[in-house]
Amino acid sequence: MQTRRPFAPDEYERRLEAVQREMSSRSMAALVVVDPASINYLCGYDAWSFYMPQCLVVPSAGLPHFFTRAMDVSGGAITADLPDDRVHGYPETLVHRPDVHPFTWMTERAVELGLMPRSGDAEVGVDLDAHFFSARGHACLAEGLAPTRVVDSHQLVSWVRVVKSFAEQDLMRAAGRIASRAMSSALETAAPGVRQCDVVAAIQRAQAEGAGDAGGDYPAIVPMLPTGKTAGTPHLTWSDRPLQFGEATTIELAGVHRRYHAPLARTISLGKPPRRLMHTAGAVDEGLHAALEAMVPGNAVRDVHEAFSSTIAHHGLYKESRIGYSIGIGYPPDWGERTISLRSEETAVLQAGMAFHMILGMWEDDWGYETSESLLVQPLGPERLTDVPQGLYIRD
Amino acid sequence: MQTRRPFAPDEYERRLEAVQREMSSRSMAALVVVDPASINYLCGYDAWSFYMPQCLVVPSAGLPHFFTRAMDVSGGAITADLPDDRVHGYPETLVHRPDVHPFTWMTERAVELGLMPRSGDAEVGVDLDAHFFSARGHACLAEGLAPTRVVDSHQLVSWVRVVKSFAEQDLMRAAGRIASRAMSSALETAAPGVRQCDVVAAIQRAQAEGAGDAGGDYPAIVPMLPTGKTAGTPHLTWSDRPLQFGEATTIELAGVHRRYHAPLARTISLGKPPRRLMHTAGAVDEGLHAALEAMVPGNAVRDVHEAFSSTIAHHGLYKESRIGYSIGIGYPPDWGERTISLRSEETAVLQAGMAFHMILGMWEDDWGYETSESLLVQPLGPERLTDVPQGLYIRD
Structure with missing residues (x-):
């Protein structure tokens, strides 16, 4: 965790543009980023919160929103310069419960905010082989987005990360x-x-x-x-x-x-x-x-x-x-x-x-x-x- | 990693019995253990290999088998006293590939060994919310086991771990x-x-x-x-x-x-x-x-x-x-x-x-x-x- 930002703001803009360009070439309506390294790459967020479900939702155009556990919302402002209206915390009552799951809440919220569409014509990408994105999280995302199809983004952001500035x-x-x-x-x-x-x-x-x-x-x-x-x-x-x-x-x-x-x-x-x-x-x-x-x-x-x-x-x-x-x-x-x-x-x-x-x-x-x-x-x-x-x- | 074992062999026997008893009460034909802590609990295996797909397959009766990347097989003998015939290494060519996945190989192998049945009447458990068990790994397991149903084991082994010896x-x-x-x-x-x-x-x-x-x-x-x-x-x-x-x-x-x-x-x-x-x-x-x-x-x-x-x-x-x-x-x-x-x-x-x-x-x-x-x-x-x-x- 660092409070001084390591990059000028336009570096993050360039990264987001590169990701959205690649999303566009794959006709992806939105991308759910679950790899902590890719989340850090796109917005600078850095905290040991990835042992709980969290994600950065990148819409096809416009700025990404971060979804995390309520107690970690303040870390968004400190490490990532994410304004309050783009960080959303799910309630503590969803933690480690057999009957409910944070990904249901996060999906619902992202749809309400217009970041992801619910449409039989749309596809939303997520890295299906990422660490910390569980099978249960995936099931809740897919159910919450239906009829939108959830497709494998195959490390889309990681591939953008390959060439270093x-x-x-x-x-x-x-x-x-x-x-x-x-x-x-x-x-x-x-x-x-x-x-x-x-x-x-x-x-x-x-x-x-x-x-x-x-x-x-x-x-x-x-x-x-x-x-x-x-x-x-x-x-x-x-x-x-x-x-x-x-x-x-x-x-x-x-x-x-x-x-x-x-x-x-x-x-x-x-x-x-x-x-x-x-x-x-x-x-x-x-x-x-x-x-x-x-x-x-x-x-x-x-x-x-x-x-x-x-x-x-x-x-x-x-x-x-x-x-x-x-x-x-x-x-x-x-x-x-x-x-x-x-x-x-x-x-x-x-x-x-x-x-x-x-x-x-x-x-x-x-x-x-x-x-x-x-x-x-x-x-x-x-x-x-x-x-x-x-x-x-x-x-x- | 420790080469001296911290527990007498009968401690591992008791743990396995407790897990198989719980499996039996849920009519589970086998349990696929993916949490590194639960793998360690059941057999002592300890290495930083969990960033690649791996699992311990516990049959309804008999001894568990460990499946891991080929280069990590020797770690089984060193840390876990797992004999060679119960550790199976998938080939290096399956690592980080968009077209093939280690969980397909591991599932196939475990079925061949008779550890898991392929049957419309059977259920195999896995912790669907475990870290390091990806959505893609789950899809490969489910496809490889069909018509057997893959069900959520809801931290079965973790619940056995709660009371310490x-x-x-x-x-x-x-x-x-x-x-x-x-x-x-x-x-x-x-x-x-x-x-x-x-x-x-x-x-x-x-x-x-x-x-x-x-x-x-x-x-x-x-x-x-x-x-x-x-x-x-x-x-x-x-x-x-x-x-x-x-x-x-x-x-x-x-x-x-x-x-x-x-x-x-x-x-x-x-x-x-x-x-x-x-x-x-x-x-x-x-x-x-x-x-x-x-x-x-x-x-x-x-x-x-x-x-x-x-x-x-x-x-x-x-x-x-x-x-x-x-x-x-x-x-x-x-x-x-x-x-x-x-x-x-x-x-x-x-x-x-x-x-x-x-x-x-x-x-x-x-x-x-x-x-x-x-x-x-x-x-x-x-x-x-x-x-x-x-x-x-x-x-x-």
Whole structure:
């Protein structure tokens, strides 16, 4: 939550125009935005209220209205500059009830306000795969709008978010500085005998303190520290077990500023690493450089994946999962934008202003190597958002 | 993530039996568990993989199977002691695709395994209002199971979770010690000129370090620090603005151990508090004590709310929203169990072993007072999980 607005008002106007243009091309009478990151993108609203039903309703023309729990209405004025007449709070009696649901109330209200039509000819879009938009919420929306059809908007706003403005790029650079500082703290702290949770304590302290003038914001994902035999599993968080001599730990974290994320991963070996880890690290780092060289505007996104794959293939390695994804604004549980993936099936073309977390994780049965970079696509190639030296870290 | 299991195997057996008993009473052929906290409760699985579709399928008899993304299968063996033949990973090619969805794959696989029937006579339950279970996931489940009907399980597992075993109570006490330590750090750090994010840095460090032997785990909700004029809004997180002399800040955080939460809130005034804040704090603290006295097994939950309401009414105050909710295992975005609420409409009766976060927040236009306690219901009354002194904090 920030009380100073990070963007000039015309930035929000441009974003809304881009969304309404896309809605128009799909003949959508209205769009119900349920992803907290997309709500933030369109109006600046920022509070931990997304665990309750809420939505921003964007009409085909005119300004959007925000619908949330009554106690969160005041957060609209503070964080989003949303005037009172465009924020609507549903009553507390609708919270966690088996018989009634806030989406019935919100739908009814939005129809009354003329934001969404009830008509057999009309379609209203909503992201049917968004986090925090439940099956029950969907049923109440569809019932309340009938005969209007509710259609899948397939991350419409997220796709508009893909290319970052110069103002957004500046916030991502601040996030990158915070990520560098948090990763440096982690690498300095990790040593045999230090508990995993104490490494996390150093990371989380640095994540909140930020870097220089830029205070840190909370990450969409907590630090992940798969260690030793569990290092072959990507999404384990941490325990209070001490790090052991001879183990490798992969550390994945993000720096965050004004909700913009710069994730970063490194692997540290406590003691001399086994030959297989050295070999994989060398191959992956070579693949990383090949992938970075392919990251220029006009290239297909899949070229980046191909550059990485063909390079590590020379070393007898193969990676099934994607090697990265679009980043920007993030809320739990994911800092990815859920749009472009760096993989062979991707059809998108690289443009200046796109931002990616290129994450190269090789997870074997009981060990792993992970390294990553957060990147802005610039006219001449990728700009690194962080400055932590690359490669496998070794603490002898 | 913890590699030591916090419970004896028979504890998981008892939990599964209780869930299958309830399923049987509702004639449910199977239950699809999608809430990460309920998945953890039933099998111990713990990783940050819930941002992708995943579920635990509980058949009417026999052992549950876990379905997740292929790269997260190994986390099942590490955190949950789930044998390989009961964990099934969907391929990476199903991730974030507009044309195919993991829930189609998972449903198909569970039917093949005989965990769920396809029959016009059968009903399969799923929590239709759960976080992380999208409308699209629901559509794929329903289509894949037809003619079996998919019905709302209305937090079936969460209701089984309401009464805590002695082993769970011990973990909650550890969480309470961590919460006390984190709140003490916050109250020591908060001073005029200190940035909000630096108070959070102290909190997050303490949350991860834990208390004594018990390492800290990540909370389902980040620290919330509504401050000064924004203190009237409950769910604002923080900024990098320095705290000002003359302002009050409400601090809400949780201590977490092995995913069990003990939340805690306090309000601190930097400088002499205004009379209205003193008055509200006094009334609320009196209400808290009345509510605690009503919290004995056999009483109706609404009696606790009534004790609070009638006490603050003597001081001319009124609170519309609930004054607390059931707690236990938590994952983002919410540490509440979404079952029992401390409010006048609640029909549940208090039992020994229940756990609540009683949170008394009075949010006015541009100021607020908040205080809370995490409590275990014991045979003779409530046991406080934290030991931070109650009342308004004042730093002169």
